[in-house]
Amino acid sequence: MSIxxxxxxxxxxxxxxxxxxxxxxxxxxxxxxxxxxxxxLGALESEGTPLPDCTVESFRQTRLALKGPLTTPxxxxxxxxNVLLRREFELYANVRxxxxxxxxxxxxxxxxxxxxxxxxxLYVGFETTISVGGDPRAVAQSTAIVTRQGCERAVRxxxxxxxxxxxxxxxxxxxxxxxxxxxxxxxxVGREVADDYKGxxxxxxxxxxxxxxxxxxxxxxxxxxxxxxxxxxxxxDLMAGLVGGLGMAPGANIGDDAALFEAVHGxxxxxxxxxxxxPTALILAACMMLDHVDEEENADRIRRALEGTIxxxxxxxxxxxxxxxxxxxxxxxxxxxx
Ligand code: NAI
Ligand code: MG
Numbered sequence: 506m507s508i509x510x511x512x513x514x515x516x517x518x519x520x521x522x523x524x525x526x527x528x529x530x531x532x533x534x535x536x537x538x539x540x541x542x543x544x545x546l547g548a549l550e551s552e553g554t555p556l557p558d559c560t561v562e563s564f565r566q567t568r569l570a571l572k573g574p575l576t577t578p579x580x581x582x583x584x585x586x587n588v589l590l591r592r593e594f595e596l597y598a599n600v601r602x603x604x605x606x607x608x609x610x611x612x613x614x615x616x617x618x619x620x621x622x623x624x625x626x627l628y629v630g631f632e633t634t635i636s637v638g639g640d641p642r643a644v645a646q647s648t649a650i651v652t653r654q655g656c657e658r659a660v661r662x663x664x665x666x667x668x669x670x671x672x673x674x675x676x677x678x679x680x681x682x683x684x685x686x687x688x689x690x691x692x693x694v695g696r697e698v699a700d701d702y703k704g705x706x707x708x709x710x711x712x713x714x715x716x717x718x719x720x721x722x723x724x725x726x727x728x729x730x731x732x733x734x735x736x737x738x739x740x741x742d743l744m745a746g747l748v749g750g751l752g753m754a755p756g757a758n759i760g761d762d763a764a765l766f767e768a769v770h771g772x773x774x775x776x777x778x779x780x781x782x783x784p785t786a787l788i789l790a791a792c793m794m795l796d797h798v799d800e801e802e803n804a805d806r807i808r809r810a811l812e813g814t815i816x817x818x819x820x821x822x823x824x825x826x827x828x829x830x831x832x833x834x835x836x837x838x839x840x841x842x843x
Contacts, residue, residue: 508798511563511570512539516546517772518782518831519573525784525835526571526791529810532839533803535795540567544586545575545772555583556590564594568763571794573787574772584630590765591623596758597655598662599623600793601741601769606785606815607749607825615747618729620666621737622659623758625651626687628734651687651733656694662759663731664698667706674707675699678716678732678740691733717743741769745786752783752824755790757797766794780830783822785811788838810841 514520530537542560549555555575564570577585590596599621605613627649637643663675677695681688692710699708711719713736719726720740724747732740745754751770758765768786776782788811795804814820820837821827829837 507536507538508569509567510537510539510794511560511567511572512537512541513544513560513570513572513575514541514547515544515573515772516576517574517774517777519545519575519772521777521780521782521831522768522784522787523571523573525831526787528832528835529784529788529807529838529842530791532842533806535791535800535803537569537571544572544590546578549583556586561590561593564590564763564765569794569798570763570765571787571791572765572767574768574770576772576774587767588628588630591758592629594760594763594765595624596760596763596765597622597624597658598666598759599737599741600662600666600757600759601737601744601754602789602793603744603748603754605748606753606812608816608818610749612724612747615724617724617727617744617747618666618670618672619737619741619744620659620663620729620731621741622655622691622731622733623737624734625649625655626734628738649684649687649733651690653690653694656691657698660691660695660698660731661701663729664702664706667729668702672706672728674709674728675702676716676727676730677708677710678713678730678736679710680713680736682712688733695731713740716740720744720747745769749825750783751786752822753785753789755786755788755793757790757793759797764794764797766790766797780832781823782831783824784831784835785815785825788835806842807838810838813841814838 514523601619605615629650631648634642635644679688679692681692754769792804820829
């Protein structure tokens, strides 16, 4: 196999967890033909822009990418490159599964999927500040854009994913009681789409704040949750917490003709450069990438080796209770791959 794909190592812990992931992919002989490109803070420093044209061009050619996390400055500076890529390539569904692998956790047997609408809502960046009485930032305004088409394709993706993966229920998560326009449209379109799957996939809906509480008290009542961009961003970190933290949660950004795979977490500047980051989230994202190119067998082999290593617990990283380095952990996974 030699499938062309774009590789972006990214910022902070990105290069460390990408290295670990490449080793594991090599161990199963999953030979992507990598076109290595840059993005994020590193690209700004080396090339004067956080999203070089050649990176966009590479992804336009390959339509398939594995990406480390990218640092986005808070408040000022360049806008999120992640958001730009998702919008530019219409990667409208962000699939974020969480599954228990670490023994003796607060929660066992978690197996949930969040599908996040990935191109609209408050994250479109329609923002402005209004000057009053000499204060240039007396008022701030952020506008959410939600379209029927955007809701429809994200929710339909969630139902199709349910069918394809033997999942029983889709929960539409919203705030239509307060955000009647934006969240109301998402809920209404969601219910319309659900009608097409009557008798095949169950549907229910829940208000976002109650959803957060229910996820903590009784996460097993959920199966797939589909929601708008910002709610999905927040809930997916919460859900990562159910299975041991951000080091455990992968994500796939999927569009009709392109897909980009990454971890849910960011560049973790607090631990960058120390060689201690947990590569599990990115390795699991690479497994989703293998699934995507019909290499499910290799993906399952890696998942089994990963889970075996984590359950044994002698070569895991410190965020999940061990003291191995990023690469020691990856090498332990590889020994299981034989
Ligand atoms: P973060 O997800 O980078 O880190 C939050 C906490 O989780 C930190 O304590 C970190 O050490 C820990 N953590 C994250 N991943 C870990 C791993 N693999 N192993 C062990 N511990 C891990 O979130 P934060 O600090 O809010 O954001 C840092 C930067 O990342 C920001 O610039 C943000 O914009 C960016 N970011 C980028 C994303 C992407 O590229 N898709 C997604 C989320 C944030
Ligand atoms: Mg996030």
